[in-house]
Amino acid sequence: MNKTRKKVLIILLLIGLLGYMFCLPKDLFTTPYSTVVLDREGELLGARTATDGQWRFPTQKVVPEKFKEAIITFEDQYFFYHIGVNPISISRALWQNIKQKRIVSGGSTITMQVIRLSRNKPRTLKEKIIEALLATRLELRYSKKEILAFYSSHAPFGGNVVGVSAASWRYFGHSSHDLSWAEAATLAVLPNSPALIHLSRSRDQLLIKRNRLLKKLMDKGKIDKETYELALTEPLPHKPLALPQIAPYFVDKCYKNKKGTLVRSTLDKSVQEQVEEILQRWNNQFRRSEIRHLSALIIDVETNEIISYCGNVGYEEQGRGNQVDILQAPRSTGSILKPFLYAAALDEGLILPHTLLPDVPINFSGFSPQNFNLQFEGAAPASEVIIRSLNVPSVDLLRKYSVPKFYNLLKNMGFSTLNKPSSYYGLSLILGGSEASLYEVTRAYANMARILLDYPIYQELKESVDENKTTVEKGVSNYSQGAVWQLFEAIKNVYRPEEVDWQSLVSMQNIAWKTGTSYGFRDAWAVGVTPKYAIGVWAGNATGEGKPELVGTRTAAPVLFDLFNALPSSDWFDVPSGEFVDAEVCSLSGHLKGRYCTEVVSQLVLPQAMRTAPCPYHQQITVTLDHQFRVKKECMENEPTTQISWFILPPSWAWFYKQHHPEYQLLPPLMEGCSETFINSMEFIYPQPFTRISLPKQMDGSKGRVTFELAHSEQNSTVYWHLDDTYITQTKNFHTITLSPDKGKHALTVVDDSGQTVSIVFFVE
Numbered sequence: 060m061n062k063t064r065k066k067v068l069i070i071l072l073l074i075g076l077l078g079y080m081f082c083l084p085k086d087l088f089t090t091p092y093s094t095v096v097l098d099r100e101g102e103l104l105g106a107r108t109a110t111d112g113q114w115r116f117p118t119q120k121v122v123p124e125k126f127k128e129a130i131i132t133f134e135d136q137y138f139f140y141h142i143g144v145n146p147i148s149i150s151r152a153l154w155q156n157i158k159q160k161r162i163v164s165g166g167s168t169i170t171m172q173v174i175r176l177s178r179n180k181p182r183t184l185k186e187k188i189i190e191a192l193l194a195t196r197l198e199l200r201y202s203k204k205e206i207l208a209f210y211s212s213h214a215p216f217g218g219n220v221v222g223v224s225a226a227s228w229r230y231f232g233h234s235s236h237d238l239s240w241a242e243a244a245t246l247a248v249l250p251n252s253p254a255l256i257h258l259s260r261s262r263d264q265l266l267i268k269r270n271r272l273l274k275k276l277m278d279k280g281k282i283d284k285e286t287y288e289l290a291l292t293e294p295l296p297h298k299p300l301a302l303p304q305i306a307p308y309f310v311d312k313c314y315k316n317k318k319g320t321l322v323r324s325t326l327d328k329s330v331q332e333q334v335e336e337i338l339q340r341w342n343n344q345f346r347r348s349e350i351r352h353l354s355a356l357i358i359d360v361e362t363n364e365i366i367s368y369c370g371n372v373g374y375e376e377q378g379r380g381n382q383v384d385i386l387q388a389p390r391s392t393g394s395i396l397k398p399f400l401y402a403a404a405l406d407e408g409l410i411l412p413h414t415l416l417p418d419v420p421i422n423f424s425g426f427s428p429q430n431f432n433l434q435f436e437g438a439a440p441a442s443e444v445i446i447r448s449l450n451v452p453s454v455d456l457l458r459k460y461s462v463p464k465f466y467n468l469l470k471n472m473g474f475s476t477l478n479k480p481s482s483y484y485g486l487s488l489i490l491g492g493s494e495a496s497l498y499e500v501t502r503a504y505a506n507m508a509r510i511l512l513d514y515p516i517y518q519e520l521k522e523s524v525d526e527n528k529t530t531v532e533k534g535v536s537n538y539s540q541g542a543v544w545q546l547f548e549a550i551k552n553v554y555r556p557e558e559v560d561w562q563s564l565v566s567m568q569n570i571a572w573k574t575g576t577s578y579g580f581r582d583a584w585a586v587g588v589t590p591k592y593a594i595g596v597w598a599g600n601a602t603g604e605g606k607p608e609l610v611g612t613r614t615a616a617p618v619l620f621d622l623f624n625a626l627p628s629s630d631w632f633d634v635p636s637g638e639f640v641d642a643e644v645c646s647l648s649g650h651l652k653g654r655y656c657t658e659v660v661s662q663l664v665l666p667q668a669m670r671t672a673p674c675p676y677h678q679q680i681t682v683t684l685d686h687q688f689r690v691k692k693e694c695m696e697n698e699p700t701t702q703i704s705w706f707i708l709p710p711s712w713a714w715f716y717k718q719h720h721p722e723y724q725l726l727p728p729l730m731e732g733c734s735e736t737f738i739n740s741m742e743f744i745y746p747q748p749f750t751r752i753s754l755p756k757q758m759d760g761s762k763g764r765v766t767f768e769l770a771h772s773e774q775n776s777t778v779y780w781h782l783d784d785t786y787i788t789q790t791k792n793f794h795t796i797t798l799s800p801d802k803g804k805h806a807l808t809v810v811d812d813s814g815q816t817v818s819i820v821f822f823v824e
Contacts, residue, residue: 083196087177088213092117093225094314095321096306098328099366103228105310106302108219109319114229114302115221117321118212120205123235126223127207128281129247133272135169139203143170143194169210170194176213214250218299229299240282241293244272266295306331308370308384325364325521330357333625334367341618342372345598348608351378352601354385354497355622358505358593360512364521371601380601389476389494390597393575393611394448395584396469398546399503400489401445403468404460406542408667411642412549413440413649415676416452419711422747423486428454431576437716438708440649442549448574450490457489465489472503472537473518491577501586501595508571508588510536511543511632541638541665547571547588551631556616568628572619574611581605585615591629594622639663647706650674655704680705680726688730707772710742714770726772729813741778741809741817744768751822754799762799769794769809769817781808 091109095116098104109115131138137145145168167175167187171194178193180186197206216226223246227235231242238246248268270291277287304310306326313322334355342353357367370384404410415438421427428450435451444452457465466481466488476494477484484492506516516536551571572587583598598614600606608614643652644662652659653674681690681700690700705726708716717723745768746752754763769778771794778794780787783806788796794809800823808818 080196082193083200084177087173087197087209088118090115090213092319094310094318095224096310096313097321097323098305098326098331099324100328101323102328103234103303104305104324104326104328104331105307106225106228107310107314113219113221114225116212116224117319118208119222119224119235120208121236122204122207122211123223123227123238123243125238125240125243126211126235126246128276129240129243129272130169130207130211132275132279132281133244133247134172138169138207141168141170143168143196143198144191168194170197170206173197173206173209173213176210216246216249220299228302230296232300239290239293240273240276240286241269241290244269244276244290245295248272262295269295304374305335306368307374308386309368312368312370312384312387325359325362325366326368327366330626331367331369334369334622335372337621337625338369338372338618341621345608345614348606349604350598350600350606350609350614352380352383352385352599353618354597355618356386356497356501356595357622357626358501358520360505360508360588360591360593361514362521363505363509363514363517383601385597385601386498387496388601389496390582390599391491391577392493392495392500393491393577393582393584394450394453394489395500395573395575395586395611396489396493396495397445397448397453398550398573399469399472400453400457400460400465401441401549402507402538402542402546403465404441404456405545405665406539406667407460408665408670409460410441410456411644411649411651411664411668411671412545412662413442413644414671415439415648415650415708416441416444417455417709417712418444418449418452419715420745420747421451421455422750423454423458424749426454426486427747427750428486428490435715436719437712437714445546445549445573446553453489454486457486462486462488468537469493472506474499474503491575491582497584497595497597500584501593504586504588504595505593507538507543507546508590508593508632510538511540511547511635512590513540539638539665540635544632544635544638545665547632554612555620556612568623569631570620570623572616574616576609576611579605580607580609583609583611583613583615585611585619587619587623589623589629590632592623592626594619596622634663638665640666640669642669645674645677648674648676650676653677655679657704676706676708677704678707679703682727683730687727689727690730694730710740710770710772711744713772714744728773728775740772740776740813740815741811742770743807743809743817743819744770746819746821748819749821751824753824764797764799765823766795766797767807771811773811773813777812779810781810782806784808 091111092115093106093109095106096104106116135145167190171190174190174193174197212222212224214223215221220226220229223235226246226249227233227238227242230246231238245265248265273282273287273290276282277284282290305328309324309326334357338353338355345353353372355367355369356365358364359366368386370386371381373381405412418430418436418439420435430450431448439447439449439452441456462485463481466477466484470477474495476496476499502520509516550573551569553572568589570587570589572585575584576582581599581603585596587594596615596619598618599609640663642662642664643659644650644664645652645656646658646660651669651671651673655677656674657677679702681702682688683690684699684701686703707726713723713725717725745766752765754765756763771778775792777789777791779789780796782798782800787798790796802823804820804822806818806820808816810816
């Protein structure tokens with residue numbers, strides 16, 4: 060029987076021991092926490108309440124030293140010596156309660172209070188016994204430092220404020236690690252009875268308790284007399300303070316993606332505040348033109364980290380669209396993607412940096428792009444096309460490069476908003492036919508700078524890092540260093556707003572930058588890059604309202620340069636080594652030197668550019684000795700002639716080019732009696748082949764009319780017009796006619812007085 064009892068006792072003891080070992084839950088606290096966002100130095104940017112509406116910051120591992128001394132002195136002087144329960148304190152509390160015939164003291168240790176806070180049960184004798192038991196187990200699982208951290212993070216401080224970190228910000232407006240002794244003492248006495256003693260009531264009692272604790276701290280030698288006397292003079296806070304609202308859109312983003320965590324971001328608080336001030340100042344000015352929203356992003360190129368994130372302005376206002384984080388919102392791109400095409404065409408060996416591109420009316424299956432100024436220049440160097448953001452040459456370059464190929468390039472660069480097939484966007488892709496976010500656009504420009512600096516390319520930015528360190532996936536380099544350098548060399552010369560002859564200013568740093576304006580004046584973009592920073596700016600209305608002043612160079616660009624001026628300047632990019640070869644290039648056409656080119660410059664080009672065709676525009680012609688007439692030797696019999704090189708653009712190019720380049724010389728007229736077949740003298744300006752023309756009725760009800768225009772390299776030539784084999788009229792010098800063709804397919808044919816013929820087919824709808 061004794062043996063049986065012994066076994067039962069052992070079993071009961073084992074069961075009790077096992078029960079004791081596993082009496083604590085795995086997670087002591089399951090309460091939700093606030094989302095707290097810090098800058099790179101640990102400065103608070105902002106926070107959002109926990110899902111239960113409490114200001115409860117995530118558990119901090121390090122308890123502020125002053126608060127630690129104050130709370131131990133006030134609550135549990137033998138904290139570091141007991142095992143979770145202090146028999147002396149409990150005995151004293153029991154005696155006081157019996158003597159007073161009411162509960163005046165609980166005798167709880169800090170460890171027991173941690174258990175009470177985690178269980179959140181009614182305060183009864185039974186619960187007190189359970190708390191004492193669990194407190195001893197808690198002491199076995201965690202260190203004293205960890206237990207104190209639990210208490211500091213979960214003790215109530217009145218209202219919806221929980222934990223010393225939240226209380227420090229709400230009551231004193233700064234971090235708990237910066238508490239004064241008076242502030243630490245105030246917070247130490249608040250959890251003792253937060254429902255009875257609060258900033259808004261029983262302030263006299265609170266002050267008495269605080270000062271009494273300060274006296275104890277002095278008596279224990281924790282503070283000296285001078286510190287004690289100075290602490291007594293500090294007033295109590297009057298009411299809870301609002302938490303900082305720095306980078307509020309970024310804080311919202313963290314709340315959405317990392318709710319209930321402490322986020323230590325890469326943002327720089329001082330830079331962020333400066334950027335917000337600049338944006339607010341410009342926004343006040345733009346609002347006069349009913350442009351209400353402004354956004355900016357700054358990336359440190361070297362570290363690939365965001366140092367300033369301004370999703371919008373007017374966060375606390377109730378205006379339409381003020382809560383929209385524009386940095387993440389898809390917006391029409393305008394011309395902001397053009398530099399990517401220019402660099403891709405260079406890398407492909409499709410063009411050289413200054414290759415002439417056509418700037419004439421074109422029509423691609425009904426798509427007829429126009430330049431911003433509604434003019435055509437005939438031809439423009441590729442570098443000038445990107446500098447001046449000419450639409451027509453850009454569309455033609457995209458046609459040659461291929462829309463699907465450019466579409467895939469953008470996708471590989473990380474543009475997630477291209478969610479439809481390339482055929483959906485077509486050639487309009489280069490003019491704002493797609494959408495992108497300022498976040499992804501700026502990241503793409505930053506990555507180009509990182510390519511040039513030989514840094515790794517990443518698909519995602521280091522937005523923030525928490526305790527587990529956010530990892531960033533490495534991406535693929537889409538460009539060669541040489542192509543990026545040639546691109547940056549071009550767009551650093553984009554005209555800067557409000558600055559006259561900026562290139563002559565020694566203090567002005569080089570910036571590779573580009574603007575964009577979407578159709579309907581709804582979005583204004585500006586993005587700039589230096590070896591140190593990439594900055595993106597967007598201006599407009601989040602609601603999509605267009606305004607005449609919403610042009611990249613007028614709104615976004617001035618903000619961009621204000622931001623660059625607020626940051627440290629940097630040197631320009633070095634020429635990448637081993638990327639280029641020397642080549643002789645025609646100075647007029649930008650092509651490789653041709654057989655008949657007379658003005659040649661030496662230029663650094665990518666090796667693949669050596670595969671491009673030599674200059675096709677310089678041709679050798681035969682003229683009379685006085686250069687007055689173009690002739691064929693057979694026509695002159697024994698008359699002397701000479702051969703010279705002549706810069707000859709296609710007729711439609713030349714027609715517009717001459718208007719902007721007075722130095723362009725048309726061919727000498729052909730001597731009467733001589734024929735020539737190798738030079739194409741005529742070309743239609745409008746319409747282009749297979750154009751579909753809509754002819755609405757006139758106001759008086761008559762049939763609609765269309766004007767046809769032809770370019771001819773011979774100034775005094777006569778041209779004969781035929782519509783569907785029917786002779787219409789003739790023109791001389793200026794070759795335009797206006798007709799009202801019937802609905803359907805038509806053929807327009809012109810013949811000049813030398814016998815040359817050109818025909819096109821068009822459709823009237």
